[in-house]
Amino acid sequence: YFYFGELPLSLAACTNQPDIVHYLTENPHKKADLRRQDSRGNTVLHALVHIADNTKDNTRFLTKMYDLLLIKSAKLYPDCSLETVLNNDGMSPLMMAAKLGKIGVFQHIIRREVKDEEVRHLSRKFKDWAYGPVYSSLYDLSSLDTCGEEPSVLEILVYNSRNENRHEMLAVEPINELLRAKWQKFAAVTFYISVVSYLITMIIFTLVAYYHPTQGKPPYPYTTSSDYLRMAGEIVTLTSGIFFFLTNIKELFLKKCQGVKSLFIDGSFQLLYFIYSVLIVVTAALYLSGIEAYVSVMVFALVLGWMNTLYFTRGLKLTGTYSIMIQKILFKDLFRFLLVYVLFMIGYASALVSLLTVCPPLGTECDGGCPTHPNCRDPDTFSTFLLDLFKLTIGMGELDMIHSAKYPAVFLILLVTYIILTFVLLLNMLIALMGETVGQVSKESKKIWKLQWATTILDIERSFPVCLRKSFRAGEMVTVGKNWDGTPDRRWCFRV
Numbered sequence: 342y343f344y345f346g347e348l349p350l351s352l353a354a355c356t357n358q359p360d361i362v363h364y365l366t367e368n369p370h371k372k373a374d375l376r377r378q379d380s381r382g383n384t385v386l387h388a389l390v391h392i393a394d395n396t397k398d399n400t401r402f403l404t405k406m407y408d409l410l411l412i413k414s415a416k417l418y419p420d421c422s423l424e425t426v427l428n429n430d431g432m433s434p435l436m437m438a439a440k441l442g443k444i445g446v447f448q449h450i451i452r453r454e455v456k457d458e459e460v461r462h463l464s465r466k467f468k469d470w471a472y473g474p475v476y477s478s479l480y481d482l483s484s485l486d487t488c489g490e491e492p493s494v495l496e497i498l499v500y501n502s503r504n505e506n507r508h509e510m511l512a513v514e515p516i517n518e519l520l521r522a523k524w525q526k527f528a529a530v531t532f533y534i535s536v537v538s539y540l541i542t543m544i545i546f547t548l549v550a551y552y553h554p555t556q557g558k559p560p561y562p563y564t565t566s567s568d569y570l571r572m573a574g575e576i577v578t579l580t581s582g583i584f585f586f587l588t589n590i591k592e593l594f595l596k597k598c599q600g601v602k603s604l605f606i607d608g609s610f611q612l613l614y615f616i617y618s619v620l621i622v623v624t625a626a627l628y629l630s631g632i633e634a635y636v637s638v639m640v641f642a643l644v645l646g647w648m649n650t651l652y653f654t655r656g657l658k659l660t661g662t663y664s665i666m667i668q669k670i671l672f673k674d675l676f677r678f679l680l681v682y683v684l685f686m687i688g689y690a691s692a693l694v695s696l697l698t699v700c701p702p703l704g705t706e707c708d709g710g711c712p713t714h715p716n717c718r719d720p721d722t723f724s725t726f727l728l729d730l731f732k733l734t735i736g737m738g739e740l741d742m743i744h745s746a747k748y749p750a751v752f753l754i755l756l757v758t759y760i761i762l763t764f765v766l767l768l769n770m771l772i773a774l775m776g777e778t779v780g781q782v783s784k785e786s787k788k789i790w791k792l793q794w795a796t797t798i799l800d801i802e803r804s805f806p807v808c809l810r811k812s813f814r815a816g817e818m819v820t821v822g823k824n825w826d827g828t829p830d831r832r833w834c835f836r837v
Contacts (some may be wrong), residue, residue: 346388347379375414382428393443400445419825439497442504479834480515488810508788522815528798549574582621589615610652662786674774690726696746
């Protein structure tokens, strides 16, 4: 659908009619109010951002119209900052550009440099010093990096899954240098400490699982020094599980979910860590309840725990790209393959089992002896067929029941079509899809890794309390000029 705002001024601005804009805003009879919002809470600036399509011509006219309206608003209503007005979704024009992936308008806003002294306070970029071709600039970080006090553009870029070109927007200055400064200031040290801590925890968990008692029923007594060491390891493992449970339940369920794609691609490790923590807690509950089946749950937790170490490959470009490939293949290609493959297996197993005669009940007298499994079907035959069909798919299975089928020819036809559809068609389609995925990731490996790297930095930052975030905040408070009323214009800026 077409959306040009719901006001005459928005329509004139979005259709690139500056003469009409001047007429509406300077009409002596009744001037159009630039601060007015439509039913969605959007101002004329929001409407301009909404119609951006990132093409060169579109970006040129939009940015020119955007600056025209912003300067007019500053002169007509000096006490109101039109660019900070939020719509019904709590979005400013800059936040909206970040959320919708309007990179042309986004780049213009955060790099805007106004030369007119009367409205120079509208600038977000200030030249600090210049020496020949070399110069240093100060970028206003308001709305870009808020340290958790309010929604920030940086968080929108990193955690908004609908934005397909967000990795390109993260490469725009000063966003790129800001992330680098955060990494060097606190994220790198915290990340490597987390790597060492997690590996130590997993080694302890592995030793606890390997040396768990096999005689008697849980909970086992602690009498020897090795028993007390095992108890200490169990406490460490359970503590880590509770920690991951509490931290990830907040991210997955207590915050607004960005959708299934965000959950299974961007938040895949959060989901895996949450499942891991649940398995740890269930293992502890079963152990304390005296149920020996706790070992079955524990081994799944152990496997998942070691798989989760892939999260820490984000710290390096080489391993980070490999991790992204694995995630995309697992949650995209392999998921679709398994969905179709399971349906095929169930259908063919049901058909093949139906061709076998039912085994007579025990005690039944038959002429020449009663048939028994595998010459007939019993309650376990269906599950056996599922396993045999899987073996056939990978070229390892045999089905000796063909001679026991009521119609061997039909049985053979079903087997041949199953092998063609699964082994020949589905497996080769999976290989082709995985190759395509690897090729796509390889082309944009640097950009995609940059996004994962940025996600890691913000994950670390969000784990800190707000007071600690402020102490690690990149940038400095600088007086960049004067406000419209003559007072010093002090802003938190980042030097590039």
